[in-house]
Amino acid sequence: LPPRGLGLRAQALAALGRAGDAYGLLGALRQQQALPEDRINTLEAQWAEASLREARDANQLADRWEALPRPLKSEPAAVAAYAERAAALRWEEAAAHSIEHALDTHWDESLAGLYGRLPIGRLDARREHAERWLQAHPASPALLLTLARLNRAQGHGSQSETYLHRALAQGANADAWEELGHGFAQAGDDPRARLSYANALRASRGEPTSELPGRDLKQKIFDEAVTEERDEHGMPRLRE
Template identity: 55%
Template sequence: MLGALRKSDAVPAAELPRLESRWARGALANAADGNVLAAHWDAMPATLRQDPAIVAAYAERAAALHWDDAAARAIEQSLDAHWDDSLAALYGRLSIGRLDERASRIERWLAQHPGSPGLLTSRARLQYAHGDWPGAEASLHDAIDRGASSDTWELLGDGYAANGEDARARIAYANALRSARGDGLVELPTTSQAQRFATPRGPVDTNGTTLQ
């Protein structure tokens, strides 16, 4: 189709790369199975396979099709060749297992890119998956200090909520919205402040049920 557009001059030449990228992402995202996905990927020019958005489309579809190794390998090879923070963030977000392998690779990358908010957020996701909430909390704060997106604030809120820190969770969620809008952020309360303003709960029975 692009060849026909080039010949007909129906689309300005400057628009063709954008259209090519969009069609490539669409083909990958809609691949019916792993064989179709691999065929689309292998047929793409090398320049397209270096585009972070296209790598992300391939990795996300591969993960959805349970091609975990292919999804991880595509991101790893792309980041080793050309660093991109959005791909670094996706690396921890994909549900592809390989927790220990990904955690080790993230630590190696952090030695080279210590200020990457996407990579720090990925580290936090894997730390949390390993049951290390204190480590995940510290990594999320590091990511936020380095300009992480609103998604990182939302993750922080999820962690606080899961650990019963309701006052901090509410502020983290509010900051996620503020960050998305570009508004000023609210400082998180200290532990003692959070406890002071925590929502009162009724007495708890021996089964852990809150009694009203």
């Protein structure tokens, strides 16, 4: 195929749900300079993510992940695709470990949030990891929301609520309000569940939310207080 035809064929394969085949043509695309290099780099990331999501079984998923260049294995979109597909295939250890490794290497809010949403077990291990990360990232809304979800899944409703109030104070929004609603509903507190769900809807629309009753000033101050962030060596982090 001429260079232009090769580029069109690869893009057509990806559009037809054959991103793995499209990804396999990247070497030829680069060799023939069929597309500008920056465009090829963009497509490489897109096709890598799509090929992971299209993996038909755990063996194919593992093969495609191992074939990725090291920089792509650190990209949050690729890590999320691998973890979500692994979870769907009931490969729970791989799903959890991929995010754990990524977050230990480079912090990312989207992956911190996904860690709590993965439809897998390993609740104790995931909660322990999240609690350790919280020492370095005490103001992470996504991590606080993840800890709330994991605690509620283990029946620790009070601890879950505490994390959610902190998450909201640190900038979490609709998802945290919805999780609060789930917790209150589970506890039989229908009035606060309704208010939380209404706030989730308001937050998703960018509208002001209503304050929950029963939070005193001391609790609000605790929610907003953030301990000093430290890195894996125990050194204070500079604020970005």
